[in-house]
Amino acid sequence: MAGMMQEAPMIKITNLEKFYRTEEVETIALNKLSIEIATGEFVAIMGPSGCGKSTLLNILGMLDDPDAGSYVFNDIEVAHFTERKRADLRKHNIGFVFQSFNLIDELTVFENVELPLIYTGVASAERVKRVEEVLDKMQIMHRRNHYPQQLSGGQQQRVAIARAVVNKPKLILADEPTGNLDSSNGNDVMELLTDLNEQGTTIIMVTHSEHDARYSHRIIRLLDGQSVMENIMV
Amino acid sequence: MFRNHLKTAWRNLINKKFYSAINIIGLTIGLAVGILILLWVQDELSFDRFNSKVSQIYKVNASIGSGVSKQVWGGVPAPVAVYALKEVPGIVNAVRVITSYDYSVFKYNDKILKEDYGKLSYVDDSFFKVFDYKLLKGNINIPFPNDQSVIITESTAKRYFGDANPIGKTITGDSKDPFVVSGVLADFPANSSISGNMLFSINQKKKQYNGKGYWKAMDEDWGNYYTSTFLQVRNDASTRAIGDKLTKIHFEHQKGIKPTDGIFQLQPLKDIHLYNPDGSSAGVQIVKVFSIVAILILLIACINYINLSTARAMLRSKEVSVRKIIGAERKHLFMQFIIETLLCFAVALLLAFGLIYAVMPFYNGIAGKQMQFNLFDVKVWQVIALTVITTLIASSIYPALLLSSFKPINALKGKISGTGNATFRKVLVVCQFAFSIGLIVGTIIINRQLNYIQQKQLGYDRSYVFSLQLHGMQDHYEAIKADLLNHPEITGVTTGDGNIVSSGSTTSDTDWDGKDPNMSFLIHPYGVDKDFINMFKIKFTSGNNFTGSKSDTAHWILNETAVRLAGIKNPVGKRFKFHDTNGIIIGVVKDFHFASLKQAIEPAIFNFRPTTWQMFIKTTGKDSPMAIKTVEKLWKQYNATYPFEYKFLDDDYNELYHSEQNTASLFDVFAGIAIFISCLGLFGLATYTAQVKIKEIGIRKVLGASVANITAMLSKDFLVLVFIAILIASPIAWYAMNKWLQNYVYRTELSWWTLAIAGLAAVLIAFITISFQAIKAAIANPVKSLKNE
Structure with missing residues (x-):
């Protein structure tokens, strides 16, 4: 672990700030937050509701932009990228896993997983190969022609993970990936993420679950938009 | 990519049956009616243009009298054509067409057939040289070998002779005058101003001047204005100069007449169907009105589509943001929604074709035409392309832009409140209802005017x-x-x-x-x-x-x-x-x-x-x-x-008043359709609103709201829009219908209650449409809706 930290980190955020304003109230979501995450790490982000976990994940995933501070991803400053540039960087580097799976109801398992490849312009034959590969790995090949509504929660999350990894991203962002699952299915999902991490994918996971957090290398605890504690897991 | 878009679009269409049905029904009817009306307009505008020399052919009209007694008459004295050819520079050819009322039945062997009034004409030999009417049998240079020759149309030939060759056969008019068929002409096209069953040599008409009357010969009769005279002029000729010269010739030949006794004017052949000889244009007005109605109906159908797709954007925001997160660019999403619209249109267009084929006979009946909807006709495709492309553009771009512009993070969090485009939707609903109310007012007034005509004291008693x-x-x-x-x-x-x-x-x-x-x-x-x-x-x-x-x-x-x-x-x-x-x-x-x-x-x-x-x-x-x-x-x-x-x-x-009655029937139908499509859209929106507000309805019911309260709450917003539509549409409809009534020297009064009835009808129809969904939402069990959340 220490060795990894000496390379240039995959993610380096410095004094990151994010505010949410309504007409009368300004809420600070992230307050001069600074974090570094190395390539190949598995990091869990924890903290009470409203501490800024999801905001941080959205900024890391380039779905949202910070109001102030710096965000360097693979040596590139992305804090002030346009949406188009962010989207381009995102689709080649980052996969997402959500609590509520967020599969597209109109598409089959196969088609859901294939979608990122379509958007990155992968040729048809290559797509079939890669989708089958990843479905096989997630052990849902037999469900390839089913629609999301026809699957259990655990199966849906496998499909979602398959979709997240099919483009071979360097980073997976998981937002409470087991939140909607029972403990058995939850454990399966965590095993899958661990496997992916062991194969070299960096994983950042937001979770409420101490159990899940134990799968990570490091836990960053947030409170009121600031990092208050880091636990290195052994 | 395209296949994926198409697949998603198709599944969306199938999965969301209710909204797809509303969209497709609205678009189908809108497209069908739009195409039907434009076919009608195209037919009206196509009159006489099949003549290859149409730009050179003019009809001579006579303006007689001055001031209040001024009249422009479509007939001119017979010598006009003769002298035009002889003395007026720039004239290439001239032909006279005189309707004959001299025979009513013709006999061939034992067969006696009636020929309707106005279906027989005397024409000059130049008839087939000036116009493009096709002589299938006979000699174009000598169409009437002698004065007893007759040229009949193909269908007339069929009636008299079946499949036998008509040339040389003799038919007898009113059991006294024999005529020998010297030619067969193709039936007059439906969009020809000149039509009929039989053409006789003009010499027959000349014979009726036996030298004993006031006017000794037809070609010297300057006093009777009964010949339709067509001149083919050189391209460089001035029609005004020709008219002036003809007027001058008239002066020289009829003694004792005044300048006001006949000023000749030339009217282009292409205008004679839509414009009266005096230049007034009831026909053009109807063409314009119908074009506007077609555009309104298409707009109403487009508005439905736009409203429903943008309203449902909220429900689809999750899908859009997921796609964005996993790599979709805006152009991908834009294309996806354009393809969805295209698919919806393709289905609607196919259904519209079926509908058009089905209603064409009925439509021809009320329109008094013989239009054909032939998918192999280039002109039909011009109409279709014009209709579809404009409606497609109108209804695809905005929803596609809106849907593809969501910020994924907001959309995922359900922060697409849509207040911005809700205002836009409201504006569109107001427009829709304003159009509908305008059409209702138009329908009421046209029907009232027709009633007025039916019941008007004419100063004589024609009953029984x-x-x-x-x-x-x-x-x-x-x-x-x-x-x-x-x-x-x-x-x-x-x-x-x-x-x-x-x-x-x-x-x-x-x-x-x-x-x-x-x-x-x-x-x-x-x-x-x-x-x-x-x-x-x-x-x-x-x-x-x-x-x-x-x-x-x-x-x-x-x-x-x-x-x-x-x-x-x-x-x-x-x-x-x-x-x-x-x-x-x-x-x-x-x-x-x-x-x-x-x-x-x-x-x-x-x-x-x-x-x-x-x-x-x-x-x-x-x-x-x-x-x-x-x-x-x-x-x-x-x-x-x-x-x-x-x-x-x-x-x-x-x-x-045949054409007025046709117009009124068509207008009734179109107004009804416009209202129906508007209501379809409103029904969809009301359903959507009830869906979105399901939680609010549940809470209100738990807190004690009655079904009536809830219904009122859901209906109120829409009814306000209808009221705004009434305020906007009333003055415009009033102004437009006032203008239409100016066509009639004798006309019904425009009264305030016409507008009141139209407004009330709109409110009532809208209320019935909305309340169906509102009541359904209001009587639903609140426990269910709250649990869903």
């Missing part, structure tokens, strides 16, 4: 009067009349040479003491027997009726307008010259309407003719079948060779 041609009975008229009057079912018999419902003829051949030498006017002559005026209950304002005595041949009865325009004070007993007879005015009748109510009443003169070619018989409502039988019996004694035919004046009268 039928007319028939006398033929062989003409020589026995007095005896037949006496016989008929013995039957109790017949209450009146008279004869007259014109139709009281619509006068076809007019003459400028008049004079009186004190006539302004520079003034001239056209007068409609009616040759009638002594009972005509009384039977039709036309009232006298002064003087007396004809008595039937010999001296009546020099007696005239004028209408009030004739007296007023002539400027004759105390007319009874004054000298009046009509054609070549100097006589005196013995009476003045109150004005009565002998033309469409679009026209002001013009001068009319009654002269005494003890017998004419037609008879009018008055009966009563319940006795009319018996009266017809009585007349038929007599008819057979005198007219064995003619089929018995009669016509009630009420039918003649309705024919005058």
